[in-house]
Amino acid sequence: MTPGGSTPKTKRRVLVAGLACGALLLSACTPKPQVQASQSATERELVFAHTADATSTTLANVYVGMLEAAGIDAKVGEPVADPVAEVLDGKADVVIAGSGDLLAALDKEAPAGSAPVPGSAPATGSGKPSTPAPGTALPPSAEQTLKRLHGLDLGEYALLDSAAAARTGTLVVTAATSAGKNLATLAQLPALCPDLDFGVPKSLSADLLPRLEGIYSCTPHRMVPVVPQDESTVGPLITGQVEVLATTSDNAGIPDNGLVVVQDAQALFEPQTLTPLTTTRQLGQDAIDAINKVSAALKQEDLIALNRAVTGRDALGPEKVAIDWLREKSLVAKP
Incomplete structure (x- = not known):
């Protein structure tokens, strides 16, 4: 059984259309949409997907630590090569992923004829505009990527508030x-x-x-x-x-x-603004609020500090680094 009895991959619905979000209501196609659940409390344990690298593991621990402090059951899953796919395939409930990676995964499921991702107009070495050959265009900006992401109707999935931090x-x-x-x-x-x-x-x-x-x-x-x-x-x-x-x-x-x-x-490079992707099945407003609170506190300097703490000469374990950061930001109570 997958988390929450999820539907098979073939039934995933990712449509570029109006925001008919089922269990969730999105206020608008903005970089930071307000997402509201149809229930106040989360009814089951949430599994966070992540890759094997130390920073990704630490981020998962940060969000899980916040949820646990809020009285919500959550755990960090085993590392996987493609954590976004873990959520879309119903094997996990939440992933904190880069916006470029999310758009690449979700756009694959969009129907044929969808509007292309807006890109930057590149310049040649002489500074004159050029029409790039396929595969040689600059990727869209961070703002364009987020706008496109939040213009997707994700059906039983939702994008929560992005952090002011990126792994670009x-x-x-x-x-x-x-x-x-x-x-x-x-x-x-x-x-x-x-x-x-x-x-x-x-x-x-x-x-x-x-x-x-x-x-x-x-x-x-x-x-x-x-x-x-x-x-x-x-x-x-x-x-x-x-x-x-x-x-x-x-x-x-x-x-x-x-x-x-x-x-x-x-x-x-593809912009990678950190953005939570989550299932909406049995997800309560308590979990949404807790996840968004972490994202609101996570700045670029915090992400660099977390990276230093888990990869530096005196590296600590992801769980300890995560709880120390949550306490430093007064997101959870100090012992």
Whole structure:
């Protein structure tokens, strides 16, 4: 039995239309819709899906800790490769995911002929507008992505309030490389790319090279795969294995090592504003309020601090880091 007796994958309903939300009422297609449940109390244990990386696990623990403090049964599920699919397939009830990942998953289910995601008008290296080839367009902005997400009718699912925090991809270099090569912005990349080795984790590699080449005329000397355990570190950059590292904006290794973020680099990657996706089956207003309260408190600096706490030299376990953060923010009572 799946959580709450969910329907099979083939019966999932994701339609781009008016907001006829069944058990939930959405006030409007806005980046932060107000969601109200048809019942006051949650009637069963909620399962939170997450990936194996420490930050994703910690975020799940943060939200679960808040729910438990509110008297709601909840638990962190086992790590999975695709936590969004876990919720859509009825194997979990909530996932805290990036907006780009959510849109990619939900848009697949939209009917043919739906309006395309609005994108940014890219520019060539000369600064003139261009019509990009397929696969070489810049992704939509964070605001556009959220607007499209909240324009979806999710049927028995709902998107709750987004946090002011994101795990969007970016490019970083050492201060020495930035100064020595005069590299601070994407506009400076074309002339430098033939001599640069890029370190790129698999999770960020899909569209990076096509966008670098097609939009910025940047063909790196080498694209070096970064193994999964290094995704939350900056080791390959610090040790000189690469000159440019693709990582995410929540990586505490960036400020802790005085690294330079390449200006505008986040535009190369799908925006990943942290947003809860949840089932509406037997979900009470108590759970919605608790989840939204965490999202309202979670800022980018908090996400970086959480990343530091679970991946740094003196890393702590996700459960302890989560409860410490909730107490620090006065979201739960201190012992």
